[in-house]
Amino acid sequence: MIHPIRHVNIIRYLTPLREGGSLPAITEADDGFLYVTKFRGAGQGTKALVSDFIGGMLAKVSGFYTPELVFCYLDESFGRTEPDEEIQDLLKFSTGLNLGVHYLSGAITFDPAATEIEPQIASRIVWLDYLLTNVDRTYKNTNMLVWKGDLWLIDHGASLYFHHNWDNRKGASEKSFPLIKDHVLFSKLSDIDRANEWMLSKITPEVIDEVVGLLPADWLTAYNVEEGPDSIKREYSDFLKTRIHLVATHLKSMTNG
Numbered sequence: 001m002i003h004p005i006r007h008v009n010i011i012r013y014l015t016p017l018r019e020g021g022s023l024p025a026i027t028e029a030d031d032g033f034l035y036v037t038k039f040r041g042a043g044q045g046t047k048a049l050v051s052d053f054i055g056g057m058l059a060k061v062s063g064f065y066t067p068e069l070v071f072c073y074l075d076e077s078f079g080r081t082e083p084d085e086e087i088q089d090l091l092k093f094s095t096g097l098n099l100g101v102h103y104l105s106g107a108i109t110f111d112p113a114a115t116e117i118e119p120q121i122a123s124r125i126v127w128l129d130y131l132l133t134n135v136d137r138t139y140k141n142t143n144m145l146v147w148k149g150d151l152w153l154i155d156h157g158a159s160l161y162f163h164h165n166w167d168n169r170k171g172a173s174e175k176s177f178p179l180i181k182d183h184v185l186f187s188k189l190s191d192i193d194r195a196n197e198w199m200l201s202k203i204t205p206e207v208i209d210e211v212v213g214l215l216p217a218d219w220l221t222a223y224n225v226e227e228g229p230d231s232i233k234r235e236y237s238d239f240l241k242t243r244i245h246l247v248a249t250h251l252k253s254m255t256n257g
Contacts, residue, residue: 002210006070008100010078016087022048022157023090026103029072035100037072038157047164047220048157049099054236055132055156056101057211062128062202065152071099071216072207081197097216101154110144110151112184117151122188124194125153130180130247131203131240132159138182162239166225169235173242174251189255196242196248208240 008029015026022042027035040046053069060066078090117125130138132216137143143155162172180186215236217229227235 002057002207002214005038005091005214006031006068006074008033008035008070009073009075010035010098010100010126013079013087013091016084023087025087027100028069029100034103034105035072036103038101039074039090039094039097040096040098040219040222041090044157044164047160049162050163050215050219050236051132051160052099052101052155052157052217054211054240055134055159056153057214058132058203058208058240059128059153059156061207062124062199063148064125064128065147066104066210067104067152067154070100072098072100072120094218096218102187104145104147104152107147107152109144110142110146110184112139112142115146115151115204117185117188119188119190120195120198121151121194122185124199126180126183126185126189127195127199127247127251129159129183130177130251131199131243132156133161133177134159135177135179136160137184139184142184144184160236160239163236166223169239173239174246176253178254180251181254189251190235192248192251192255199247200244203240203244205237205241205244208212208244209237212237212240 008031010027012028017024023035023037027037030044032130037051038052056066056069074094074097082088145152162169212233218227220232
């Protein structure tokens with residue numbers, strides 16, 4: 001059973017993370033913790049929050065270390081005194097629920113040349129990113145951290161890119177994902193059947209429905225499509241539930257075994 005997602009209120013904007021195209025930021029919440037907050041007012045809107053949330057939650061249930069995800073509320077009065085106009089506009093259009101990722105102070109970026117990963121763990125990560133169609137775990141940007149000696153998966157906002165072309169989403173779940181070959185861990189892919197067995201035992205259709213069911217309705221109404229939130233959630237669930245049974249076959253075809 002997946003634990004409920006905590007809700008916090010942002011009380012202080014600390015530092016923009018300008019290496020991210022959507023201008024996430026380190027913020028402080030009223031629970032006393034720091035979060036990397038992903039804002040709904042950024043360029044890709046709430047779709048980036050949806051993919052980041054689904055990816056992070058599925059990574060967690062698969063047994064990977066992932067920072068806690070919370071729903072961060074931003075009051076409409078927040079940021080009015082912010083001197084940077086770009087940030088002020090971002091905060092203005094981010095009133096309401098945003099996505100917070102617990103800040104791992106002191107974490108370092110994963111370097112494949114410096115940190116060895118057991119092949120089966122690497123294979124499970126590749127499996128997950130194939131499922132999610134995650135284009136953003138490459139040598140250029142690994143989106144993995146080493147914190148207190150453990151490997152942590154972060155930032156799945158570039159996943160599920162089918163939703164950026166909503167009108168043509170039908171059939172997207174069955175399409176191959178050749179960009180997986182750019183994955184930082186693709187060369188370590190081995191024993192796909194074993195990885196597949198593990199991942200299918202964790203990411204079941206019931207788990208998918210539970211994770212997708214946690215999505216805030218107002219993230220989905222912001223899509224400005226005819227479907228309501230419940231219908232949109234079913235689209236995500238159906239995409240993932242179809243795709244989980246294709247991952248191993250597709251990966252084998254790319255590795256010839």
